[in-house]
Amino acid sequence: METKLVSYYSDSYSEHAALLSGQSVLWLQALRHAALETFAATGFPTLREEEWKYTNVTAIEKHRFKPVANSEAINAELLKTYLLDDMWNLVFVDGKFSAEHSQLDGLNNEVEFHNLAYVLATQPEKLEPYLAQAVSNDEHNFVAFNTAWFNDGLFLNIPAHQVLTKPIQILHLTVSPDCLATSRNIFVAGKNSEAQIIETFVGENAYLNTVVNEVFLAENANLTIHKLQSESKQAYHFGGTYVKQQPHARFQHHNFSFGALLARTDLHVDLETAAECSLNGLYLGVKRQHIDTHTRINHNKPHGISREFYKGILDNRARGVFQGRIVVAKDAQQTDSDMHNRNLLLSANAEVDTKPQLEIYADDVKCAHGVTVGQLEEKSIFYLQSRGINIATARNILTFAFANEMVEMVSIPTLKKLLATKLLNLLPV
Amino acid sequence: MLSIKDLTVNVGDKQILKGLNLEVKAGEVHAIMGPNGAGKSTLSHVLSGKAGYTITGGSIIYAGKELTELEPEMRAREGVFLAFQYPIEIPGVSNIYLLKAALNSIRKHKGQAEIDAMDFLIWVKEKIRLLDMDEKFLYRAVNEGFSGGEKKRNEILQMAVMEPKLCILDETDSGLDIDALKIVAHGVNSLRSENRAFVMITHYQRLLDYIKPDFVHVLADGKIVKSGTEELALELEEKGYNWLNEQAAV
Ligand SMILES: Nc1ncnc2c1ncn2[C@@H]1O[C@H](COP(=O)(O)OP(=O)(O)O)[C@@H](O)[C@H]1O
Ligand SMILES: [Mg+2]
Numbered sequence: 001m002e003t004k005l006v007s008y009y010s011d012s013y014s015e016h017a018a019l020l021s022g023q024s025v026l027w028l029q030a031l032r033h034a035a036l037e038t039f040a041a042t043g044f045p046t047l048r049e050e051e052w053k054y055t056n057v058t059a060i061e062k063h064r065f066k067p068v069a070n071s072e073a074i075n076a077e078l079l080k081t082y083l084l085d086d087m088w089n090l091v092f093v094d095g096k097f098s099a100e101h102s103q104l105d106g107l108n109n110e111v112e113f114h115n116l117a118y119v120l121a122t123q124p125e126k127l128e129p130y131l132a133q134a135v136s137n138d139e140h141n142f143v144a145f146n147t148a149w150f151n152d153g154l155f156l157n158i159p160a161h162q163v164l165t166k167p168i169q170i171l172h173l174t175v176s177p178d179c180l181a182t183s184r185n186i187f188v189a190g191k192n193s194e195a196q197i198i199e200t201f202v203g204e205n206a207y208l209n210t211v212v213n214e215v216f217l218a219e220n221a222n223l224t225i226h227k228l229q230s231e232s233k234q235a236y237h238f239g240g241t242y243v244k245q246q247p248h249a250r251f252q253h254h255n256f257s258f259g260a261l262l263a264r265t266d267l268h269v270d271l272e273t274a275a276e277c278s279l280n281g282l283y284l285g286v287k288r289q290h291i292d293t294h295t296r297i298n299h300n301k302p303h304g305i306s307r308e309f310y311k312g313i314l315d316n317r318a319r320g321v322f323q324g325r326i327v328v329a330k331d332a333q334q335t336d337s338d339m340h341n342r343n344l345l346l347s348a349n350a351e352v353d354t355k356p357q358l359e360i361y362a363d364d365v366k367c368a369h370g371v372t373v374g375q376l377e378e379k380s381i382f383y384l385q386s387r388g389i390n391i392a393t394a395r396n397i398l399t400f401a402f403a404n405e406m407v408e409m410v411s412i413p414t415l416k417k418l419l420a421t422k423l424l425n426l427l428p429v
Numbered sequence: 430m431l432s433i434k435d436l437t438v439n440v441g442d443k444q445i446l447k448g449l450n451l452e453v454k455a456g457e458v459h460a461i462m463g464p465n466g467a468g469k470s471t472l473s474h475v476l477s478g479k480a481g482y483t484i485t486g487g488s489i490i491y492a493g494k495e496l497t498e499l500e501p502e503m504r505a506r507e508g509v510f511l512a513f514q515y516p517i518e519i520p521g522v523s524n525i526y527l528l529k530a531a532l533n534s535i536r537k538h539k540g541q542a543e544i545d546a547m548d549f550l551i552w553v554k555e556k557i558r559l560l561d562m563d564e565k566f567l568y569r570a571v572n573e574g575f576s577g578g579e580k581k582r583n584e585i586l587q588m589a590v591m592e593p594k595l596c597i598l599d600e601t602d603s604g605l606d607i608d609a610l611k612i613v614a615h616g617v618n619s620l621r622s623e624n625r626a627f628v629m630i631t632h633y634q635r636l637l638d639y640i641k642p643d644f645v646h647v648l649a650d651g652k653i654v655k656s657g658t659e660e661l662a663l664e665l666e667e668k669g670y671n672w673l674n675e676q677a678a679v
Contacts, residue, residue, distance in 0.1 A: 378480065379517050380517055380519055382479055382480070382501060383513070383516075383517040383519065384519070384527070385478070385500070385501040385502045385505070386477050386478075386479075386501055386502075386504075386505055386510075386511055386513075387505055387527060387530070387531040387534070387587060387591070388502050388505040388506045388530075388531045388534030388535050388538070388591070389502055389530055389531065390500075390502045390534075391500070391502065393530075394502075397522055397530075398519070398521075398522070400521075401519065401520060401521025401522045402521060404521055405520070405521050
């Protein structure tokens with residue numbers, strides 16, 4: 001009897017598995033094995049799944065992406081653009097840590113940071129309390145896929161009371177054609193600690209990049225993560241960040257999605273008592289780009305605060321998807337939650353599917369939400385024209401201003417400048 | 430400078446301006462008064478080139494050219510300025526950015542180089558003092574969160590920076606208290622010159638105590654129905670617009 005393949009990526013797994021890190025770590029092998037089984041049963045998510053009904057990923061099966069043993073040479077110009085001053089830079093090339101390109105001088109000795117492959121080879125037990133603890137393989141099959149395939153990533157462990165004086169940038173550079181880059185990152189912020197992380201994704205050629213970040217914030221920790229997704233315009237990007245916040249912890253996320261042919265971000269936050277999160281984002285799609293953002297905030301305990309503000313700009317035939325789900329548990333009284341999503345469509349063929357979803361099981365809560373989809377306002381364009389500015393420039397100024405509001409929320413000057421420059425390059429002339 | 434002849438304008442099927450005539454020469458100040466809905470803002474919008482109005486007849490000659498053939502930004506560069514009755518808020522765009530872009534668009538049009546950043550700052554600060562505005566307004570988003578009076582002053586600031594030839598002020602005095610009115614009037618008066626003309630649309634005679642007009646016109650039902658001098662404004666204030674209707678009925 002003929003057996004139909006569910007996915008090339010489960011069928012070819014055994015060919016590549018020997019290359020993946022942690023071969024001798026039994027608990028990890030068991031975890032990978034279970035993940036592969038989960039993935040192999042149904043393959044990548046399909047439009048039939050509620051959380052994936054606007055995002056068709058079947059194109060991935062048309063490619064034969066695979067892990068790359070020896071990377072192509074790095075485009076020095078590209079690297080230079082993104083290696084920002086005034087921060088520590090950890091560079092991953094095609095999913096693997098590159099000590100050569102990283103800059104870590106002066107990073108506090110007490111801060112534990114190693115690439116995952118190294119930790120798995122030396123002290124794998126350090127990862128056991130965290131790996132697959134912030135998200136399970138059942139979440140969706142990209143998570144299972146990532147668990148089966150990940151090869152490297154960053155393990156960052158900030159001890160209690162430590163304050164990092166500079167941001168840490170994790171620069172994921174994918175350069176080899178048809179590369180399958182799969183990275184798993186674990187960020188642990190101890191009690192009362194403070195840190196800022198930037199994860200940046202850039203590359204050339206067609207490739208598949210899947211990322212899972214598991215983030216643990218101890219009591220009263222304060223962590224900011226910036227994501228700059230500026231992948232190659234032929235690439236597929238699936239990045240999930242799963243955050244567990246202990247009481248009074250604060251988490252800020254700034255999500256800039258500019259690149260890739262098809263990109264999806266999943267962002268989940270679990271809030272314990274009086275924990276606070278703020279999720280800001282900007283997605284910008286041109287040509288035929290498809291950019292999907294799914295966020296979920298779980299208010300599990302009382303007095304939590306969540307603020308979410310996403311903007312989207314879609315031009316040409318680009319399509320945006322935004323789903324913001326907020327779940328307030330029965331126990332989570334006095335929750336204060338606010339979510340807004342504003343979209344600007346610059347062309348009649350651009351499209352956005354936006355859906356805020358509130359599930360409130362507590363009775364004493366403050367929850368506000370709003371969604372807008374619109375075009376640039378004629379009266380604003382005319383106002384600028386009446387001041388001598390030509391219509392094309394007027395449209396650009398207004399579009400930039402709409403987008404730049406999100407950039408202004410970033411507090412790291414070098415990153416802010418990079419983002420503004422990128423915006424100016426991306427917006428229609 | 431400006432010659433409007435038998436101008437008729439529609440919004441959709443509705444005729445708003447019904448054969449309007451107006452002659453404005455360089456150096457003159459004209460006041461236009463008239464009841465609500467008479468078509469005053471329509472006139473100001475048509476002069477500045479706002480979309481949504483159909484010109485069904487007549488002509489508008491400005492500096493020897495048919496104005497209606499120019500795009501709004503070209504009119505602005507050629508020296509037509511409208512101080513809006515309801516200035517628009519532009520979040521995310523700073524006042525100083527807009528002022529500089531506006532000035533440079535005019536300079537470019539005249540074949541001049543872009544203004545040096547330092548020179549511009551000196552230039553704009555001089556203007557901002559003229560209007561007794563705080564310098565911090567330069568760095569705020571255009572009109573965002575401004576009070577009614579601050580918005581009106583900001584319009585005059587833009588006018589002062591752009592140095593237009595034909596200044597159209599659409600109810601710039603509405604919503605201003607007497608102190609703000611004096612400041613705005615001072616700003617306008619300091620811009621008066623023999624090669625610049627003003628068309629001031631207003632509801633209140635009191636503005637004319639501070640900015641002396643050469644001519645006063647009454648616009649009612651889409652036409653200039655009466656023209657005169659300052660005394661006409663006083664008469665209107667005293668007798669009300671109904672007086673015009675009565676006259677028309679005679
Ligand atoms: N966009 C529009 N659509 C329909 N009617 C309009 C529009 N703009 C103006 N009008 C009408 O034209 C008339 C004149 O309006 P306007 O020029 O604003 O008057 P004024 O400034 O003298 O108060 C009013 O009856 C108004 O309702
Ligand atoms: Mg009006």
